[in-house]
Amino acid sequence: MTLGVIPYPQIDPVLIDFGFIAIRWYSMAYLGGILFAWWYIRRLSGQPGAAMSRDHIDDFITWAVFGIILGGRLGYVFFYDFAKYMADPVGIVRFWDGGLTGMSFHGGFAGVVIAVILYVRKHKLDLMRVADTVAIVSPIGLLVGRIANFVNGELWGRPTDVPWAMIFPSDPSGLARHPSQLYEALGEGLILFIVLQLLYHKTRVAKDMPGVLAGLFIAGYGLTRVIVEFVREPDAHIGLMAGISRGQMLSVPMFLLAAWLISKGIRHKKALANKG
Template identity: 65%
Template sequence: MNELIAAGVVSFPNIDPVIFSLGPIAIRWYSMAYIGGIMFAWWYIRRETEKPGAPLSATHIDDFITWGMLAIIVGGRLGYVLFYNFQAYLHHPGRIIRVWDGGMSFHGGLIGVVIALAIYVHRHKLDLFKVGDIVAVVSPIGLLAGRLANFINGELWGRPTDVSWAMIFPTDRLQLPRHPSQLYEALGEGLILFIILHLLYHKTRLAKQAPGVIAGLFFVGYGITRFLVEFVREPDSHLGLMEIGLSRGQLLTFPMFIFAGWLIYRGLQTKRANA
């Protein structure tokens, strides 16, 4: 431990997780990250509805945004319960609704949004794959905001390291220099992935000729980033690593790759059929 600390660390910017409070009501960066990501998605997609050939109307996105928000919260919570701490909640099911205690899963939230989106577009007779593409483009911004909020909260930090940019997080009882893995994810699955998908959507004809491919590339981009970052991210203390040396988060990326492969294959088949 002393050798790691001697290697030098970058000071952790000790930002208060609470932006401000009014009596018992506290406004936190974490909740604002969710709200900010959802509002950006609404603004971005609504702007796209003004263009010819848009896959949905302004009324559609205004209507769906509430359902999408509920899908993220409910799916994220149930995903955490099922994927990360099922036994604990099985013995104390009343704690499932205690969202304020923490515990959200990206994979669960993603499943929730996919289900809500599929139901919504079916009811309104929209093209699921075209709508899915534009939703995929904006999703990384929500991930970017969420990972930055994780960083501010001093949670989900990385494994001990001697890299020059290591940080000691105040919530770490061992007080070891660690990878700021939240920032790695914010950059990879957030900013970089958004730029790539944004350019593909607007600078290529993939969205029109091969609907579903951009959504598939979102799953690929997120899955690769998550899988790689998990090698330097501290695994959940109550789970640790699986027998094969992978974390629970890494195992959950494999179904994403399979789903991504199907989306991309289907999109390319559509392009060939219309050629």
């Protein structure tokens, strides 16, 4: 072991191997995040003035799953490895080779946004309030997803000499690196979840400023991603463009959407005050 390096915990990324198919921790992270979201939003639906009924939630979760998987996969194809999948289009749907690996958060995010908009229009619900409800549970999915990236030994950070650096078995260079997956799990997962819960349960933001919580979630994710990307190893086949990574580039539009949502919530509160 190199001096000052924390040993990387050897965890088999395959949870159960049936021979013809393997269940991986990464796939279970997706499932766990979705189940938590379903359970938690159902609990919230019991409160007066909830954005969705329990029947709505049971129906919407299917829409969300399709948005996450289709958006995440297509996002990865178009944003990160377009040439490879154009040469082998069947690879786009070849999930059995590695669970749900090869997914893009930004693609999955776009898929969920589309699912929310379509579902809200179909059932004539309040878009901003539904968006807030979805936003406050989303960080848990990000938390378990990044931990699964760590278990897979993928998406590691750049070389460093910090005391908590790790050597990842999948790194051919064998260098001590930032465990950037854990940085993201902490920032866009745990911390963002706690902040949104405090705002939702301890303030009137959700009631008086619909859309603000969704905006803060998007801004919080974007900020964490932009910061952590400075210590995360860029994708080898993409690299950097003018010193900016693909993840940072894709996060910039999220700040514009976050600003729009927050401003919409602020305008809503002002409108209520004027009526009063």
